[in-house]
Each structure stands twice: as structure tokens, then as C-alpha cells.
Amino acid sequence: MPNPIKRTVFFISDGTGLTAEALGHSLLTQFEDVEFKQVRIPFLDSLEKAQDAIARINAQGEADGMRPIVFTTLVNQELGELVHQADAFCLSYFETFLAPLEAELGRKSSHTVGRSHGTAESSEYKKRIEAINYTLAHDDGITDRDLEESDVILVAVSRCGKTPTSLYLAMQFGLKAANFPLIPEDFDRGRLPGTLEKHRSKLFGLTIQPERLHQIREERRAGSKYASLPNCRYEIAEAEKMMRREGIRWLDSSTKSIEEISATILQELNLR
Numbered sequence: 191m192p193n194p195i196k197r198t199v200f201f202i203s204d205g206t207g208l209t210a211e212a213l214g215h216s217l218l219t220q221f222e223d224v225e226f227k228q229v230r231i232p233f234l235d236s237l238e239k240a241q242d243a244i245a246r247i248n249a250q251g252e253a254d255g256m257r258p259i260v261f262t263t264l265v266n267q268e269l270g271e272l273v274h275q276a277d278a279f280c281l282s283y284f285e286t287f288l289a290p291l292e293a294e295l296g297r298k299s300s301h302t303v304g305r306s307h308g309t310a311e312s313s314e315y316k317k318r319i320e321a322i323n324y325t326l327a328h329d330d331g332i333t334d335r336d337l338e339e340s341d342v343i344l345v346a347v348s349r350c351g352k353t354p355t356s357l358y359l360a361m362q363f364g365l366k367a368a369n370f371p372l373i374p375e376d377f378d379r380g381r382l383p384g385t386l387e388k389h390r391s392k393l394f395g396l397t398i399q400p401e402r403l404h405q406i407r408e409e410r411r412a413g414s415k416y417a418s419l420p421n422c423r424y425e426i427a428e429a430e431k432m433m434r435r436e437g438i439r440w441l442d443s444s445t446k447s448i449e450e451i452s453a454t455i456l457q458e459l460n461l462r
């Protein structure tokens with residue numbers, strides 16, 4: 191198998207850079223045989239910062255012996271044109287998508303920095319903050335209070351990805367996501383924790399391949415019964431049996447990203 195190609199990628203924005211990264215990541219993940227070194231340059235809002243960015247890009251290209259790839263979401267046209275003078279392969283989010291959209295709509299865009307993220311006073315922002323606080327307070331079965339306020343309740347054995355998925359749902363979509371671990375006591379009783387019964391319509395389950403779970407748990411508690419492969423196989427088998435018996439929708443998280451898991455949850459539970 192040939193050695194992977196190595197390329198440096200810059201994400202440049204006059205805001206946080208999150209939009210540039212989201213765009214770039216969605217494209218870069220399609221190239222599994224390329225190893226990307228990623229550099230973020232946020233808040234580029236002056237000619238001096240643009241010139242510094244060009245210097246960094248050009249220096250990196252000389253060090254790599256190959257020109258970097260640059261994703262930009264620079265609203266300021268002058269700064270955008272300046273950065274694109276760097277010795278790099280540059281892709282502009284606004285030139286690629288916004289200009290054609292302006293032509294189609296027959297309207298000029300506002301060209302406002304940070305517009306996609308809204309303001310700290312917006313209702314959507316407040317909703318996301320409330321969802322994050324709720325999700326943190328309802329992580330890993332810490333409490334069963336106020337479950338009626340939840341949008342979704344994730345259930346799974348320990349280390350299946352409940353917490354990161356819950357936080358992604360809260361931060362990205364403003365959903366109040368609680369999560370509960372399925373433990374051996376639940377399997378012995380042969381039923382869900384009682385507090386979850388009346389919220390059955392909000393339940394969604396995660397499972398994972400036993401070998402993958404064993405690997406993850408070994409990193410946390412090496413050599414323990416908790417991490418042993420036989421125990422992982424037992425817990426996964428019992429959890430899947432319970433979810434089938436209780437009619438809980440679920441998916442295998444072994445090879446799926448948080449984004450893929452979340453998209454499936456939104457679709458299956460018809461959440462917005």
C-alpha cells in the first residue's frame with residue numbers, strides 16, 4: 191500500500207472559522223489516502239492580518255514542498271482577493287456559493303461578518319445555551335428530573351458515544367438531549383429503568399461492536415472486568431435484546447461519525 195499523501199490545509203475566516211472548517215471537512219473526508227495537517231486562522235479582519243496569513247501559507251508550502259490548500263469564508267472582498275494571492279490552491283465559500291445565489295435571487299447579500307452565527311441576543315442562540323445546560327445536567331443518568339422537557343433520550347451501555355452525541359445535538363440543533371447508561375442491573379431485571387417508561391417515544395438506542403467497545407474501555411480501565419471482551423459481548427448482546435424487546439429504535443455507532451448518528455436520530459424521531 192503506497193504511503194499517504196500529506197497536505198497542509200488552512201481554514202481562514204473573518205469570524206470563528208467554523209463555517210470554513212465545516213465546508214472543508216465535508217470535502218476532505220472523501221480522500222481517505224491523504225493525510226491533512228489542518229491550520230485555522232480566524233478573525234482575519236485587516237490587511238496586516240491578511241499579509242501575515244499569506245506569509246504563513248507560503249512558508250508552509252516551502253516547508254512541505256507542495257502548495258497548501260486554503261478554504262476561506264472572508265466576507266471582505268479586498269481581504270479575500272489578497273489572501274488568494276498566496277501560493278496555494280484557494281477555495282472561497284462566498285465566491286463559489288454566494289455569488290451564484292445572488293444572481294439567482296436577483297438580490298445582493300448583506301456581506302455581514304458572522305451573520306451565519308447570529309447574535310448573542312437571538313432566540314436561537316438562547317435556545318442552544320439552554321439545551322447545552324440541560325444536556326450537561328442530564329448526562330449519563332445524573333438525574334431523571336425534568337425528563338418531560340427533553341427532546342430525545344439516548345440509551346446505551348457505557349462508552350457507546352452517548353455523551354458526545356447528546357452534546358452535538360444540543361450545540362448544533364438546540365435539542366435537549368438526556369442520556370442514560372444501560373447497566374447489568376437493568377439486564378437482570380429484564381426491563382428499562384422505570385423512569386424511562388413514560389418517555390418511551392423519546393428513546394433512541396446506540397450499540398457498538400464488542401471488539402470496538404473492548405478497545406475503548408481498555409483505554410479507560412485496562413485489565414478490568416468492565417473492559418474485558420467477554421463482558422463487552424455480554425453487555426452489547428443484552429442491550430440489543432432489550433432494545434428489540436422494548437421496541438426502541440437504535441443504530442450501531444461503531445463506524446459512524448457523530449454527525450451521521452445525529453442525522454439518523456433527527457430523521458427517526460422526526461425532530462427539528
